[in-house]
Amino acid sequence: MKIAILGGDGFIGWPTALHLSDAGHEIHIIDNLSRRWIDTELGVQSLTPMDSIQERTRIWHQETGRRIHFHLIDLARDYEVFKQWLSANRPEAIIHFAEQRAAPYSMKSDRHKNYTVNNNVNATHNVLNAIVETGIDAHLVHLGTMGVYGYSTVGAAIPEGYLPVGIDTMGGETVRQEILYPANPGSIYHMTKCLDQLLFQFYAKNDGLRITDLHQGIVWGTHTEQTRRHAQLINRFDYDGDYGTVLNRFLIQAAIGYPLTVHGSGGQTRAFIHIQDSVRCIELALKNPPARGSRVEIFNQMTETHRVADLARLVSGLTGAEVVNLPNPRKEAPENDLVVENAKFLALGLDPIKLADGLLDEVVEVARKFAFRVDRSRIPAMSAWTKEIAPRLNADP
Numbered sequence: 001m002k003i004a005i006l007g008g009d010g011f012i013g014w015p016t017a018l019h020l021s022d023a024g025h026e027i028h029i030i031d032n033l034s035r036r037w038i039d040t041e042l043g044v045q046s047l048t049p050m051d052s053i054q055e056r057t058r059i060w061h062q063e064t065g066r067r068i069h070f071h072l073i074d075l076a077r078d079y080e081v082f083k084q085w086l087s088a089n090r091p092e093a094i095i096h097f098a099e100q101r102a103a104p105y106s107m108k109s110d111r112h113k114n115y116t117v118n119n120n121v122n123a124t125h126n127v128l129n130a131i132v133e134t135g136i137d138a139h140l141v142h143l144g145t146m147g148v149y150g151y152s153t154v155g156a157a158i159p160e161g162y163l164p165v166g167i168d169t170m171g172g173e174t175v176r177q178e179i180l181y182p183a184n185p186g187s188i189y190h191m192t193k194c195l196d197q198l199l200f201q202f203y204a205k206n207d208g209l210r211i212t213d214l215h216q217g218i219v220w221g222t223h224t225e226q227t228r229r230h231a232q233l234i235n236r237f238d239y240d241g242d243y244g245t246v247l248n249r250f251l252i253q254a255a256i257g258y259p260l261t262v263h264g265s266g267g268q269t270r271a272f273i274h275i276q277d278s279v280r281c282i283e284l285a286l287k288n289p290p291a292r293g294s295r296v297e298i299f300n301q302m303t304e305t306h307r308v309a310d311l312a313r314l315v316s317g318l319t320g321a322e323v324v325n326l327p328n329p330r331k332e333a334p335e336n337d338l339v340v341e342n343a344k345f346l347a348l349g350l351d352p353i354k355l356a357d358g359l360l361d362e363v364v365e366v367a368r369k370f371a372f373r374v375d376r377s378r379i380p381a382m383s384a385w386t387k388e389i390a391p392r393l394n395a396d397p
């Protein structure tokens with residue numbers, strides 16, 4: 001298949017590009033390199049040393065003989081350029097990762113809120129608009145988030161996108177139908193993914209576009225089978241207070257002797273998935289497109305749930321790291337339960353990698369190898385969800 005990977009230079013985009021290229025597909029990365037610019041803005045860098053996208057693709061060609069093409073296009077701002085590219089190249093599938101993906105970054109200031117909304121919503125709408133306008137028959141696979149649901153459940157499992165409801169009519173009958181699960185975002189970033197869902201629903205209904213939305217949990221790990229093949233194919237690995245996600249942060253903190261930064265009591269329960277499974281799920285979704293004219297296909301892309309405090313205990317037990325409970329920069333429930341249905345990917349053959357499988361050690365090893373690159377002052381999460389929370393944050397645990 002000819003596949004366009006929008007945001008193919010990012011944390012999941014890059015290993016996905018390698019995985020699908022390895023599987024024999026023709027890969028075109030479209031990226032505005034914004035993630036690299038944000039590193040510069042924040043004054044942080046990936047724990048792992050990353051080469052330019054051009055150099056990465058050169059090494060991939062040298063190692064495998066396969067080419068990954070790179071096109072520098074800003075989807076949110078260069079609609080006409082993207083439309084022309086689409087019209088000339090006519091990919092059979094488009095994978096859309098091209099959004100600002102950090103909740104803390106999206107909450108930093110009014111400017112960051114505006115940027116995240118403008119960038120994410122425009123990028124998604126431009127893709128949909130351009131598919132219709134060029135008339136190409138591409139399956140769109142979007143990386144969404146578990147965060148569209150909110151995380152509290154009332155003992156019931158979160159279904160894969162759609163909630164069966166019964167509506168009482170005036171005539172006393174009960175009509176059964178399935179609705180999009182009510183959106184309940186916890187940050188501006190998560191809110192943009194909720195807005196994306198409505199855009200998808202409209203374009204599937206109005207124009208018959210074939211769309212798959214992957215509601216993904218928190219990714220952990222860094223290597224995939226392909227990124228291991230050469231030092232210069234290494235994936236990015238974020239540890240800072242804005243872009244580092246909780247389990248990877250704990251593993252890096254443990255590796256450099258920094259206390260594990262639990263927000264509040266650590267009673268927050270979240271869904272998780274290993275990066276290798278993430279790229280496998282994307283391939284499974286590509287192989288199983290919805291029929292033209294059907295509703296948006298939604299998968300819950302996660303393999304297990306864990307409480308933040310339990311993860312800290314696990315990492316501490318593995319490494320001897322100290323655990324600290326910090327004031328929570330976020331406005332979120334101090335505790336929640338979370339049960340999630342994920343039967344669809346399992347039925348398609350996903351064999352999940354679990355925390356218990358021993359790959360945590362591998363992440364600690366990577367973290368130890370590059371520990372000299374860590375700026376400890378960038379570890380605390382300093383982006384406050386509200387003006388009231390800001391003064392309570394403590395930079396130095």
Ligand code: USQ
Pocket residue numbers: 101102103104144145146147148216217218219244245246247249261262263264266268270271308328330332381
């Ligand atoms: N947390 C800590 N200590 C830390 C960092 C985070 O206790 O040092 C807590 C947070 O307060 C939160 C939980 O861990 O309760 C998860 O935070 P996170 O930064 O790991 O994940 P989140 O902000 O939810 O976002 C990440 C990705 C996002 C993706 C989302 C999936 O950045 O792109 O959509 O995970 S999900 O969480 O399922 O919505």
